[in-house]
Amino acid sequence: xxxxxxxxxxxxxxxxxxxxxxxxxxxxxxxxxxxxxxxxxxxxxxxxxxxxxxxxxxxxxxxxxxxxxxxxxxxxxxxxxxxxxxxxxxxxxxxxxxxxxxxxxxxxxxxxxxxxxxxxxxxxxxxxxxxxxxxxxxxxxxxxxxxxxxxxxxxxxxxxxxxxxxxxxxxxxxxxxxxxxxxxxxxxxxxxxxxxxxxxxxxxxxxxxxxxxxxxxxxxxxxxxxxxxx
Amino acid sequence: xxxxxxxxxxxxxxxxxxxxxxxxxxxxxxxxxxxxxxxxxxxxxxxxxxxxxxxxxxxxxxxxxxxxxxxxxxxxxxxxxxxxxxxxxxxxxxxxxxxxxxxxxxxxxxxxxxxxxxxxxxxxxxxxxxxxxxxxxxxxxxxxxxxxxxxxxxxxxxxxxxxxxxxxxxxxxxxxxxxxxxxxxxxxxxxxxxxxxxxxxxxxxxxxxxxxxxxxxxxxxxxxxxxxxx
DNA sequence: TCTTCTAATATTGTTGACAATCGAATAAAA
DNA sequence: TTTTATTCGATTGTCAACAATATTAGAAGA
Numbered sequence: 103x104x105x106x107x108x109x110x111x112x113x114x115x116x117x118x119x120x121x122x123x124x125x126x127x128x129x130x131x132x133x134x135x136x137x138x139x140x141x142x143x144x145x146x147x148x149x150x151x152x153x154x155x156x157x158x159x160x161x162x163x164x165x166x167x168x169x170x171x172x173x174x175x176x177x178x179x180x181x182x183x184x185x186x187x188x189x190x191x192x193x194x195x196x197x198x199x200x201x202x203x204x205x206x207x208x209x210x211x212x213x214x215x216x217x218x219x220x221x222x223x224x225x226x227x228x229x230x231x232x233x234x235x236x237x238x239x240x241x242x243x244x245x246x247x248x249x250x251x252x253x254x255x256x257x258x259x260x261x262x263x264x265x266x267x268x269x270x271x272x273x274x275x276x277x278x279x280x281x282x283x284x285x286x287x288x289x290x291x292x293x294x295x296x297x298x299x300x301x302x303x304x305x306x307x308x309x310x311x312x313x314x315x316x317x318x319x320x321x322x323x324x325x326x327x328x329x330x331x332x
Numbered sequence: 333x334x335x336x337x338x339x340x341x342x343x344x345x346x347x348x349x350x351x352x353x354x355x356x357x358x359x360x361x362x363x364x365x366x367x368x369x370x371x372x373x374x375x376x377x378x379x380x381x382x383x384x385x386x387x388x389x390x391x392x393x394x395x396x397x398x399x400x401x402x403x404x405x406x407x408x409x410x411x412x413x414x415x416x417x418x419x420x421x422x423x424x425x426x427x428x429x430x431x432x433x434x435x436x437x438x439x440x441x442x443x444x445x446x447x448x449x450x451x452x453x454x455x456x457x458x459x460x461x462x463x464x465x466x467x468x469x470x471x472x473x474x475x476x477x478x479x480x481x482x483x484x485x486x487x488x489x490x491x492x493x494x495x496x497x498x499x500x501x502x503x504x505x506x507x508x509x510x511x512x513x514x515x516x517x518x519x520x521x522x523x524x525x526x527x528x529x530x531x532x533x534x535x536x537x538x539x540x541x542x543x544x545x546x547x548x549x550x551x552x553x554x555x556x557x558x559x560x561x562x
Numbered sequence: 563t564c565t566t567c568t569a570a571t572a573t574t575g576t577t578g579a580c581a582a583t584c585g586a587a588t589a590a591a592a
Numbered sequence: 593t594t595t596t597a598t599t600c601g602a603t604t605g606t607c608a609a610c611a612a613t614a615t616t617a618g619a620a621g622a
Contacts (some may be wrong), residue, residue: 111384134603147576150604151384154341158388160478167583167604182476189479192418246412248390249419252482364573376574377606397574397613 109144111151115159117142118152119258122161122172123234125265128151129174132222133162159255161262173262178315180263184308187256191237191304192297194253199293206243210285214238217281234261236281258309267311280306339374341381345389347372348382349488352391352402354457355495359404363392381497389485391492397472403492407543410493414538421467421534422527424474424483427521436473443469447511466492490537497541510536516535545555 109117109232117136121127138149153170156162162170175183198206213236234257241253280303287296339347348368351357368379383400385394392400405413428436443466450459464487471483510533517526 136603144578146604151381154384155366155388168585169604179477182478185476186478186482189419189423193423246415247409248412248416249484252416256478272345357576366573375607398615399574 111148114152115155123261124231129262129266131172133170169174175263190253197244207289234271305321341378342381345385353491354461359402359492359496361402363400405493413489418534420483424471427474437519
């Protein structure tokens with residue numbers, strides 16, 4: 103059994119975000135306080151505070167007296183997310199390309215292997231999560247915590263957007279080889295090429311969106327139950 | 333008298349942020365729950381939730397069992413704030429220069445007048461706030477709410493940074509004429525020039541910083557009392 | 563006088579009960 | 593059958609009391 107030390111609001115927030123990142127929590131899902139209390143074994147106070155954090159990150163929407171539901175970004179919001187990602191990620195890349203070390207490259211390649219393994223094991227949830235985390239890992243190399251945190255928000259929202267408007271459940275969040283090519287360009291110190299690849303990669307994902315919503319669903323206990331696979 | 337409808341955590345959060353923006357709340361100031369309850373006439377629940385929001389915006393620091401204090405960004409954090417601002421603001425400018433309308437220019441010029449008036453009236457608090465809001469107004473024209481919200485965070489943090497490391501109390505947050513020149517360039521549709529001015533403007537502010545902290549102070553009741561001058 | 567320990571005070575953290583509000587189900591009327 | 597009211601159950605919002613923790617003040621000893 104997991105330890106019984108009470109989870110903090112940050113923990114609950116992280117768990118919910120994980121579920122969003124792995125697309126086990128569909129946009130529009132109603133989150134009642136009581137159910138989350140039960141799932142995570144915490145009091146309403148903690149859940150309530152977690153809701154506040156999640157709202158600030160645009161992961162849930164809070165309506166007065168009507169509770170919380172997982173956010174459903176509009177097409178316009180989706181556009182803004184990708185616009186922001188391109189700006190931030192290319193900005194970070196400009197720094198990274200100048201400071202990147204061999205150790206960093208090793209770490210990135212290690213991550214690529216993990217992505218590949220997850221895909222081969224047909225562990226789709228894990229793969230979806232890893233492809234998102236690749237971008238965060240890449241961002242971290244630039245050493246700007248503020249932009250990191252902001253990009254994190256954007257990546258989580260991207261997950262919601264892909265869940266809403268993306269291609270069928272088989273469809274990739276990030277097509278397989280793009281990340282490897284990007285690491286290669288980075289390793290070669292070719293900023294212009296790396297930049298092109300990054301922009302193209304993001305545009306590709308955006309281009310695959312079809313703005314006609316759909317609604318999968320899931321049971322909360324199941325969804326949250328198997329969160330910690332890392 | 334103002335209406336007695338209870339303020340929400342967002343309201344409290346906004347009031348505190350206003351005070352930070354106008355530099356009436358010094359970095360390091362201890363914020364006890366009870367004092368804020370008294371000042372704003374709300375319960376501890378509301379203050380507590382506001383604290384959570386303020387923490388997420390890096391405006392206060394929360395220590396377990398030790399309460400909240402206004403954040404004191406480190407020199408490294410200051411560097412990251414300016415790096416982020418340059419990235420975001422130049423990115424937004426690239427959009428704005430393509431879509432800006434005469435009405436937008438009018439609005440910006442109106443803001444410049446307000447800045448000038450505040451300066452002439454020696455209403456320094458208001459002037460400091462307006463110079464910060466100029467950047468937010470400019471950003472809003474690009475029509476990306478996510479980047480807007482992020483820049484808002486950065487501007488508030490800039491206020492803390494200037495309070496900590498900036499030139500003496502007479503020193504300007506944004507030197508007077510820079511904003512006007514920027515609007516002129518924008519009005520002329522000269523992207524390259526506008527971009528240069530913006531970058532130079534931000535670099536100027538950063539260059540004026542001296543990383544040797546100082547500590548002004550103030551009474552909470554006074555600080556919050558005269559917040560709403562807009 | 564200075565240090566160290568203890569007790570008192572003040573502040574924060576948590577819980578549970580109660581109030582307010584919303585949504586659904588039912589019943590009544592057109 | 594459809595629409596409108598009303599009641600009931602469920603969910604959220606608020607508050608106050610209590611517990612846990614930290615800070616301060618004071619006393620004792622060197």
